[in-house]
Amino acid sequence: MPKLKVIVVGAGLGGLCLAQMLRRADIEVEIFERDAGPWARQQGYRLHIDRDGVNALREVLPDDLYRLFEATAMRPLPFTTIVDTGLKELRRMPSGGPDRAPRHWLAEGDPQHVNVDRTTLRHILLTGLQDVCRFGARMLRYETDAEGVTAVFSDGSTARGDILVGADGIRSAVRRQRLPEARIVDTGVRAIYGRIPIERVRHLLPGQVLGDVFTVASDARRVFFGLGPVVFPNRPDVASGRIAPQAGLSSQEDYVVCIVGGRREYFPGDGAMPREAGGPALQALSIGMLDDWPEAAGTILAHGDPSSFFAIEMHTSVPCDLEETFRVTLLGDAIHVMTPTLGRGANVAMRDAALLGHAIVAVERGEVGLALALNAYEREMTDYGFSVVRESAAMGQRLMGQDPLPAQRSHRVAFLKRRSLQPSVFLL
Secondary structure, three states: OOOOEEEEEOOOHHHHHHHHHHHHOOOEEEEEEOOOOOOOOOOOOEEEEEHHHHHHHHHHOOHHHHHHHHHHOEOOEEEEEEEOOOOOEEEEEEOOOOOOOOOOOOOOOOOOEEEEEHHHHHHHHHOOOHHHEEEOOOEEEEEEEOOEEEEEEOOOOEEEEOEEEEOOOOOOHHHHHHOOOOOEEEEEEEEEEEEEEHHHHOOOOOHHHHOEEEEEEEOOOOOEEEEEEEOOOOOHHHHHHHHOHHHOOOOOOOEEEEEEEEEHHHOHHHHOOOOOOOHHHHHHHHHHHOOOOOHHHHHHHHOOOHHHOEEEEEEEEOOOOOOOOOOEEEOOHHHHOOOHHHOOHHHHHHHHHHHHHHHHHHHHOOOOOHHHHHHHHHHHHHHHHHHHHHHHHHHHHHHHOOOOOOOOOOOOOOOOOOOOOOOOOOOO
16 A cells, blocks of 8 residues: 655644654655745744643654653643732632643643743754755645645645645635635734743742743723743753754743733724734833733833734634545644634644544554545544634633624534533633
8 A cells, every 4th residue: 555645734833743743653744834934923932731732742742852842841830810900919710620620621631731932842843854844835725636635836836645734824725725614703802922031020020920821910991911931941952952952942041921912992093903013113002002000011011022022813713514525634723723812722733733643644554544534533623623712712702802703604614513611711
């Protein structure tokens, strides 16, 4: 039986997780990413990784790279702390425990909470894949036939394989062709992210900020100010040299990610924040958003690195049914993008990657047919993925004034049966 070849469109966390798993199984894989390079676009700083993400990384990474992940990952206390606008503690919300784990964690085992630097994690996931990852490759369309699938790129080049995986995020070209009726909608919420070196603000921060998963305040408008720490237990460059020299991680300083957000009406131009706006202007805007708050919040923001500030518009997918597939599938934000109120997006994408990886390995071994394996994967993935989308939207509606999910528009794009999930709070 000929060996499988898998084309992955998108070199984000989910696509790289899948590629790592396939390489470990000796399955041929090629990755195509539209960005000019791995660091060409600002994608954020701190990530909260829960047990779904940790379990997925353990499954997909070689042992040395998984140990490098562990060595560079912060283990915060399992709390989200709510503070008032003066940053005085109101309450600490347990982020889960052996007796009350929220059901939106899907993997078995005790809850886990890890704060990681996104760039460090992506660098780890890229290690060993450089020879199969092509940047600056924007996919226009794909063509399928009885023998395989061909991806067509904007420069006229093509790639041929047995399976095409759309891991290309919220603006997925694969989704547009595979599922043109699927909707990604504006939630009405905007946010500005920035990065603050810890040593600049240690004396200003409430004590729990550097220890808990996340700390957040909000006002009567539901404008919010969040802080999440990344304190490296080992310097990434030192840990890399000791555990996995081939990774070549760069030195990083400890920092706090800051987030200021709210309804678009509270941003200039009804929330029409151009992506090209410079960091200093966005830093000033974030400080201005909190003008009516006690000065502590604005002072902390003023200590941020001006070049680090960037703005996002929050979007969500609308849960839908997927018709049967034979060679083309999706994972992560390409199919179930969600708002960050549960801190689940990266975790669910990595879970998708591990689940899909197992399905493809089973096909390679002759244990199941290709179409059967892909459709079984999609049924499970959309079941849990859209459940988290719904819960994230409901939480975002309560905490940020997010627009509710729209009703179904057609017989093909329909809500799946709603599942009740335990609420969580702002793990962002």
